[in-house]
Amino acid sequence: MNTENACLGCGDPFDWGEGECPACGWDRDEWAAKGRHGLEKEGHGEPDEDGGTGGAGGGMGGLGPIR
Secondary structure (H helix, E strand, C coil): CCCEEECCCCCCEEEHHHCECCCCCCEHHHHHCCCHHHCCCCCCCCCCCCCCCCCCCCCCCCCCCCC
16 A cells, blocks of 8 residues: 555654554554544643633734734
8 A cells, every 4th residue: 555654653664554663663553543643632622611712722812903
């Protein structure tokens, strides 16, 4: 399956179709099975109880007029 990419474990190129990096043993299927690639966090993306975002991201505060 010609899907050669850099290994997320060591950076060496390998065919992701093989599933496991021959250089370091990093396993693509194990990584993907962690759901959202292990990045999920409790409450991430949820609004605060008061409905606000807690000042994180979004909004235009402090940017001034856009021209």
